[in-house]
Amino acid sequence: MLVVGGGLAGTSAALFLAWRGVPVTLVEKHPGSSPHPRAVGFTARTGELLRAVGLEDGLPPSRVAKGFGVRRVRVESLVGKRFEETFWTPPEEISEIEYSPSKGVALAQDRMEPVLRDKARELGADIRMSTRMLEFTQDDDGVTAIVQGDGEPYEIRADYLIAADGHRSPIREALGITRTGRGHMHTSRSVLFRAPLEEYLKDGIGQFVVDGVGFLTTYGDGRWVLMLEDREYTEAELRQLIFRAIGRDDLDVEIITTGRWTITAGVADQFSKGRIFLAGDAAHTLPPSRGGFGANVGIEDAHNLAWKLAAVLNGESRPSLLDTYDAERRPVASLCHQQIFARNDGHNRDREPEDATLYDNNAMHYGVLYRSGAVLGAGPELPPAQRPEQWNGQPGTRAPHVWIEPGKSTLDLFQRGWVLVADHPQWEEAAHRAGVRYERIDQLDAFGLSEKGASLVRPDGYIAWRSVDLPDDPATALEAAFRTASAGTR
Template identity: 50%
Template sequence: MQNNTPNNTPNNTQVLIVGGSLVGLSAALFLSSRGVSTILVEKHRGSSPHPRAIGFTELTLEHYRAVGIADLIPQARPDIRLRRAKVESLTGRWGEETPWTPGQAEPDKGQVSPCTGAAIAQDRLEPILREQALHRGADLRLGVELLSFAETKNGVAAQLRSRDTSEIYEIRADYLIAADGADSPIREQLGIGREGVGFLRTIRSVLFRCEAAEPYLERGIQQFEIEQPGFQAFLTHYPDGRWVLMFSDDEERSEDQLRSAIRRALGQDLPVELITTGRWEMAGRIARSYSRGRVFLAGDAAHQLPPTRGGFGANTGIDDAYNLAWKLDLVLRGVASPALLDTYSAERQPIGWLRHQQTFARPDYRRWAGDRLAGEPLYGAEAMELGQRVSSKAVISTDEGLPPAAHPDAWAGQPGVRAPHVWVNADGRRLSTLDLFAQDFVLMSPDIRWINAGLAVAREQGVPLRSIAVGQQVCFPEDRSFEATFTVSPQGACLVRPDGVVAWRAFGLDADPALILCRSMSQILGRK
C-alpha cells in the first residue's frame, strides 16, 4: 500500500475498483484470487475510526472460506444470537426482548453451513482483507481519489489524483466497479436512479469504552433500546469491548454532553473512555440497475440500507462482489460472452430490493418507515442468507412462482439457489460440498455417462468444468444422499456455478447428455 504515481506503477488493468472499504476490498480479494489484474483506489488512508459493520453472516464467511482466509477471521459460537431488549438503562430496569423475525426461532448456526459467521468490527476485518488482497497481487492505492471517468471503445478511462502529492494521472481498465458509497458520484454520473423508502433521519453516535459495563452482557443481550422520559437512544456493544450510543436526533454534542448522555444510557456514573463520534444517514434506497456499460455498482452504491441484525448492509455488498468476480474473470479470459455480465444486475438488484423490504417490514425499523410494508412476508435469517434465489440467463430452470427465499433445506438443489451444504468424504478428506464449488463449474453425478459428457464438454468447448463422480471421487453420508440433497435420480446430474449457485440439474439421464450439457453451458456463459 503506497502512493502510486504514473512514474513507478502500471496504469492499465483489467478491473479498476473505486472504494476501499469492506465491499471494495472483498472485490479486490475475490478478483485477485482468480488471477484478475486489479487496481483499487481509496481516497482515505485507512479504515474509518468509527466502524458501522460488526456482524458477518455464514454466507460471507463461506465466500472468505472459498478464497482461503476464513481461518483468519474468528468465527462466532454456533449458539450466539444478536439479541435486543427495551430497557430503561443498561444497569436499570429491563423490559421485553424484541425478536428479529417475530414468530420464528433462530436455530444454532453451523447446521446448514460449514461456517457460523463472525462478530468482528469493520476496522478489524478490513486490515485482514487488505493484506490478503495484496498477497494475491491486487494493487491497492490508498489516499487516491477519482476525479472523473469515461467509457471508451474498449474499456474505461479514469482520472485519478494522489491526495498526498496532488499528482493527477490516468488509469485504463476493461471494467470499473463502483464501491464508492451511498452517495456514489459514479452512480450519479451514470444517471442510475434509486427507489425505496428514502431518507428517514440522520443518526449521531459516540464510540466509547467502559469496562465496568461488560458484566451486564452476561445475560446474552448485546443491543439495548433506551427509553426514558425525554431521552431515547440505542446502545450496542462491539465484540472487542467498544460500545456505541446512537441518538434519536441530529444534535451536535460537546464532550460533557456526550458523557452525560452515556451516563443516562448506562444508568450509573461508570468510568468511560471516549473514542470518537459519528454521523450517518438512515435511509432505504435501491438502485434501479446495478450496471451500465462497463461499470458495475456494488455495496452501498447499489443498495443503501441501515445496519440490521440480519446483516443486510455490508454482507449484501460482499455477496455482490462474489457474484460479479467469477463473471468478470470468465469474460476477461474469453471463456464467456460479455452477455454473462448482464446477469449481475438481473440477479443482484432483486436481492437488494428483497432486503430493503425485509428491513423495513420488521419491528426494528417499522416505526421509521410506517405501515407501508405491513403484510410483507418475513423470511428467517437462514432463508435470507443461505436460501435466497436468483433468476437470470445464467440459471436454467422451468420452475415459476417460487418465493424469493426459503430455508435452504426446502430448496434441495433448486437451480438459482446456493448449493446445499453437506459434509462429504473427498479422496479421504472431510469437506463441505461447498468446498468443491470455489473455483470452476462443477458437474456432479453418480452416473458415469454424465461424467464422461462433462469431460468431453470441458475438453471440446474449453470451459472450466470439473466432473465429479459421486460414490467414487466424493461420497455422501447415508442420511444425506446425493440424490436426496439435489432432488435427482441415481442417473441424474447437477451443475453448480463457480459462486456455489446451482445452475442446472437433470433428474435423470438425457438421450444425449453431452449435447444437453453443451447447450446448458452455452446459455449460462452467454454464448450463441
C-alpha cells in the first residue's frame, strides 16, 4: 500500500493499515507538521478509533463541557465587555445517555500528527518525510509512483494508492475528478502567538468574535490564533492587533508564525478511480465548524478504507468490497457539507442558510447511516443520521456503546474482525460455521434484539446485518448475510 500525504487523514490511513498488518509506505513532501496548526480538538468518535489501536490513554482528554460544545461569544476584547453568545444550531441538548467510552482529545493538529506517525512506525509503517511524489500511473494490477527524497528519483510499486494530498490534491486533479459544493468562500490572514491568557478561559468560552478586530481562539496549550482580514501586516501591526483583541498590552506576547487561509467547500464527485482512493481534504474540503466536520471526517475515511483494503489484500474479501468506500463515505461528506451551511453558526456570509433538516452533533458523530453492498437492511426510506438510541442497532450504523464491565465497552469487542453479538447457543454454533467470532453479551436491547436475536458487526464496528429474533435456520441465515456483506455486493 502507498499513501501520499502525511496530514491527519494520510497518517491515520498508514496507522490503521499497519495496525491491521498491511505493509504500507507513506510519502510526505514536508519534513514535518506545519508549525501553524489547523485542527484543534478531536471528537469522541475519533477517540474511539484511537482507543482501538491503543492510543487513547495518555492523550489529553477534551475539556469541552458535556452539553455545551465549543462556546463562542462576541466581545469588545478578551478582557472587555461581553455581548451575546452564539448558540449552537441545532441547539445542544444535555443528554443523560452516554454515547461513547471515549471523551475526545484536546490536542492541536501539529501535536496530534507526530503521535499518529510514531504509532504507525511502531506498528511497521514505512513513513518517508521530505519525499515528494513526482508522477504516478495505474494498471489492472497496481499503481506505480515515482518519488524523490534527498537523492535521485525512484519507483514505488503498490497494489493500491490512497491520495491524502490535501484540498488542492494533484492526484485528484490528474484523475480528472471534479468537485461539487460552495467553492471558494473567503480568504483570511492569521497570526499564531503565545501568551498567558488561561485566566480568561475559566468560564468555558474558548472562541471570541472581537468587534473591529477579528476572530480569536485558543489551542488550549498556551497558543492562540487571531484571524484577520486578508491583507499584508507588519509585525508591529500584528502585535497591536493582538493587544486590541486581548484588551491589554502589558503581557509578554510571542508571535510564533503567520498564515494565509483560503476557505473553500466542496466534495469530490467520486472518492475512487481504479486503484486510487481519495481521503481527507483530497476527498472533501469542509470549512472549520463547531461540529468538527473537517479533520475528524478525514480520519473516519481512513478508518473505513483501511479494513476494506486489509480484507481484500489478505484474500478475505473480493475487490468489490472496495466499491463500498465511495458508497458509504461520500454521502457522509455531502451531509457534513450540507449541515455546515444549514447552521446559523456556519459560514453563511453572503448567502442564506441552506434549507435542510438539521441533525445534532450526537447524530452526526455517532449516528450516520451507511448504505452499501456491505450492509443489509438500510433502505432509502431511512434518514441519513440519527442519535444512537433512535437507531437502536439499525444495520448500517455504528454499533452502540454499552458498558459490559467496568472499563470495558461493547465497542472494545470489535475492530479485529467480523463479530456476531448474541446470547443463544444456536447463534454460537452458527458463528462457528460461518467463521466469525462469537461474543455473548446481555445488553441485546441496545442492539434492538430480542433475547434470541443476533447482530453481525463489521471490522470497523458498524452493524452489517441483524436478525431481531431466532430464524428457523440461524446458520444458513448468518452465512448468507456474511457472504454478501463481506463481498460488498447484494
